[in-house]
């Protein structure tokens with residue numbers, strides 16, 4: 001399995017200019033496309049292009065915390081809780097039903113590893129790991145992704161997160177969070193490394 005990029009490899013992403021998230025579209029759907037790839041009759045958010053594929057192709061700055069051939073993790077521009085991270089396969093696969101077993105393992109092993117780092121980095125008291133499939137389940141980007149959200153003693157345990165309730169945080173804030181998580185990953189003694 002591919003070795004994770006280390007902090008030095010990831011450093012180049014830090015040097016990119018403003019991410020321009022001021023122009024990042026709201027993800028509320030005005031329509032939907034019936035899924036073309038998945039075997040499941042799930043309605044996906046309508047999109048002319050995939051933001052996540054743009055991040056992964058280096059066409060738009062993104063505060064990555066790790067990436068390899070199969071999976072990547074980066075700071076969610078919408079910080080449901082401080083330290084919220086997204087995990088996604090590098091391939092454009094719309095829903096969980098489109099991932100093969102190997103990719104599923106890579107994504108969720110990474111989610112657990114990053115979750116452990118996030119808890120350590122921010123002193124969280126709990127952690128949510130969740131994902132959505134289709135617009136009726138709250139999916140806003142038609143590229144499978146897992147939300148890793150640390151929770152704190154001040155958090156409301158039953159709170160549900162809706163992306164439109166959160167404005168994107170600044171690029172500087174994204175980079176600061178990414179650095180904290182990467183440091184915790186480097187210090188981690190986790191046996192969940194991919």
Ligand SMILES: [Zn+2]
Nearest residue numbers: 050053092143
């Ligand atoms: Zn994509």
